[in-house]
Amino acid sequence: MGVEICVEGLTKSFGHQVIWQDVSLTLPAGEVSVLLGPSGTGKSVFLKTLVGLLKPDRGAIRIAGEDITRLREHDLYEVRKLFGVLFQDGALFGSMNLYDNIAFPLREHTRKSESEIRRIVLEKMDMVGLIGAEEKLPGEISGGMRKRAGLARALVLDPEIILFDEPDSGLDPVRVAYLNQLIVDLNAQIDATFLIVTHDIASARQVPDNIGLLFRRELVMFGPREKLLTSDEPVVRQFLNGRMQGPIGMAEEKDAAQVEQELAQLDVGAPAGEERMTPRLLPGPGVVRPPRWQAIAEREESLHAGGSRGAHLSRPAERLPATERPVDDAEPTTGRPADHAQPTTGPARSAGEGEPGAVRLADDEEAGA
Numbered sequence: 001m002g003v004e005i006c007v008e009g010l011t012k013s014f015g016h017q018v019i020w021q022d023v024s025l026t027l028p029a030g031e032v033s034v035l036l037g038p039s040g041t042g043k044s045v046f047l048k049t050l051v052g053l054l055k056p057d058r059g060a061i062r063i064a065g066e067d068i069t070r071l072r073e074h075d076l077y078e079v080r081k082l083f084g085v086l087f088q089d090g091a092l093f094g095s096m097n098l099y100d101n102i103a104f105p106l107r108e109h110t111r112k113s114e115s116e117i118r119r120i121v122l123e124k125m126d127m128v129g130l131i132g133a134e135e136k137l138p139g140e141i142s143g144g145m146r147k148r149a150g151l152a153r154a155l156v157l158d159p160e161i162i163l164f165d166e167p168d169s170g171l172d173p174v175r176v177a178y179l180n181q182l183i184v185d186l187n188a189q190i191d192a193t194f195l196i197v198t199h200d201i202a203s204a205r206q207v208p209d210n211i212g213l214l215f216r217r218e219l220v221m222f223g224p225r226e227k228l229l230t231s232d233e234p235v236v237r238q239f240l241n242g243r244m245q246g247p248i249g250m251a252e253e254k255d256a257a258q259v260e261q262e263l264a265q266l267d268v269g270a271p272a273g274e275e276r277m278t279p280r281l282l283p284g285p286g287v288v289r290p291p292r293w294q295a296i297a298e299r300e301e302s303l304h305a306g307g308s309r310g311a312h313l314s315r316p317a318e319r320l321p322a323t324e325r326p327v328d329d330a331e332p333t334t335g336r337p338a339d340h341a342q343p344t345t346g347p348a349r350s351a352g353e354g355e356p357g358a359v360r361l362a363d364d365e366e367a368g369a
């Protein structure tokens with residue numbers, strides 16, 4: 001089971017440049033969260049701060065109840081073992097074959113025997129569909145395979161938390177679809193806490209339990225996927241629909257009058273055709289699903305059978321204890337400490353799920369290796 005990460009009032013600057021301030025959110029244990037934001041809003045800086053590579057100016061990051069911003073380097077080293085990180089390019093060593101790349105953290109950080117290392121490496125390569133590619137060098141394989149090799153390497157120490165920095169960058173839409181399915185299936189199988197930074201709105205709409213958006217040096221909103229997809233907050237709507245109209249400009253912020261005019265025009269015309277809810281990407285057949293997937297499946301069913309019940313959920317839910325709250329009434333945060341999102345969980349899944357299995361891959365990607 002993954003661990004919860006609770007971020008409270010986090011602020012980071014470089015010199016006089018404030019990157020973001022007063023960021024508060026909770027990444028619920030075992031759930032998938034996505035962090036969005038225009039370029040340069042500090043998403044990568046946020047990932048690096050979570051893993052302890054950058055120190056925040058203020059605020060706390062609580063993991064398993066401990067504020068890691070206060071730890072000394074030696075203790076931080078232990079905390080980092082909880083994390084697996086998938087960097088944009090896979091960050092593989094070019095001169096090592098995939099097997100040695102994936103074995104690297106085990107050889108560096110554990111005293112396991114080579115036979116035990118072999119068992120683990122092959123298990124993780126199987127999970128990401130790379131069996132047979134052990135001898136390949138990173139330069140000999142496609143970008144999608146490099147990402148999967150990076151993911152296998154991120155998995156070998158059995159992390160409780162996996163951070164993905166733009167996993168879809170540089171991939172074609174079909175490979176992105178396969179990678180998304182792999183992420184959803186892996187999350188269901190290993191139950192770790194996932195945080196994904198992406199610019200790919202289709203992925204952001206389908207994959208996560210929770211979505212957050214950074215803009216103007218603040219976390220504008222963080223909460224359950226449905227809440228953000230149906231939010232009327234102009235910047236959230238603009239970003240999730242990839243539109244020019246709204247507060248986000250080309251390079252700088254737009255002036256208030258222009259934004260107001262654009263939004264007024266939109267309210268007359270576009271919203272009828274605007275996509276709001278998107279079906280959730282479910283784990284593939286044969287993947288054993290953790291309990292929360294029962295609640296997700298039921299919620300999806302009611303949203304889509306009942307004429308998109310979620311489409312009008314922009315009004316904040318009544319404040320109820322999380323246990324009494326309807327599944328789709330969890331409340332998004334607005335970046336202030338008192339406003340943590342209330343994650344949703346559901347009853348145990350009853351029956352009908354198969355055994356965990358490797359994700360099927362695009363055949364030509366394999367062949368092209």
Ligand SMILES: Nc1ncnc2c1ncn2[C@@H]1O[C@H](COP(=O)(O)OP(=O)(O)OP(=O)(O)O)[C@@H](O)[C@H]1O
Nearest residue numbers: 014019037038039040041042043044045046197199
């Ligand atoms: N080590 C550093 N020292 C100084 N400034 C930095 C450092 N790392 C990042 N920055 C600055 O922080 C800001 C945010 O960078 P970051 O890469 O986190 O943005 P991002 O949201 O991930 O962008 P993109 O979506 O384009 O990848 C940028 O202005 C960048 O120049």
